Amino acid sequence: MIRKVLPWILVVLWMVFIFYQSHKPAPESNKLSKGITEIIVETVEKVTPDVEIEVNKYHHTIRKNAHFLSYLLLGILVANGLRNSGVNIGLAVIICVLYAISDEIHQLYVPGRSGEVKDVIIDSAGALVGILGYGWFAKILSRSGLLNMPVKPPKKSKKY
Numbered sequence: 028m029i030r031k032v033l034p035w036i037l038v039v040l041w042m043v044f045i046f047y048q049s050h051k052p053a054p055e056s057n058k059l060s061k062g063i064t065e066i067i068v069e070t071v072e073k074v075t076p077d078v079e080i081e082v083n084k085y086h087h088t089i090r091k092n093a094h095f096l097s098y099l100l101l102g103i104l105v106a107n108g109l110r111n112s113g114v115n116i117g118l119a120v121i122i123c124v125l126y127a128i129s130d131e132i133h134q135l136y137v138p139g140r141s142g143e144v145k146d147v148i149i150d151s152a153g154a155l156v157g158i159l160g161y162g163w164f165a166k167i168l169s170r171s172g173l174l175n176m177p178v179k180p181p182k183k184s185k186k187y
Contacts, residue, residue: 034108041104042126045097049130053139064089094146095153098123102157116162123154 051059061082067089068080102123106116127150131142 031111034104034111038101038104038108041101045101045126045130046133048097049134049140050137052137056140060090060093061086063093091146091149094149095156098127098150098153099157099160101126102154103161105154106158106161110161110165116158116165119158120151120155123158124151127151127154 048056064082064086068082068085071080072078102119105119105122109116109119124147127147130150131144131147133142134140135142
């Protein structure tokens, strides 16, 4: 039972997280992503001190990568939920694309935000990569026998 329910709890929690991030007004969202961009730029500059990076130049790229990665994880979670429910993981693409569309529609009603078709495409691409990666990884584990191993060892019968 827990093996079927827990994956869906994770899906719902991640969808709530995406909704929460999308519900932030533009200035707050921009401040958050700019802060993340600064951390990334500082880290890169520490690793490669001879390279100087302008934060504003990469801010947009970081925001779009956040879309991609958020939906990549959503794709993995949904595919896992479907697989554990005995449903074909191909349905995960439809679920993730519909959620991406609903997320962009939601942003139309958030101050300073907009719903963008290109974001739906980026989100869908991230989900598709996550789902395909999950399917590939699950197939490898299944062939090796690791995926079909019981979670708990079988109970030993009592001998009389």
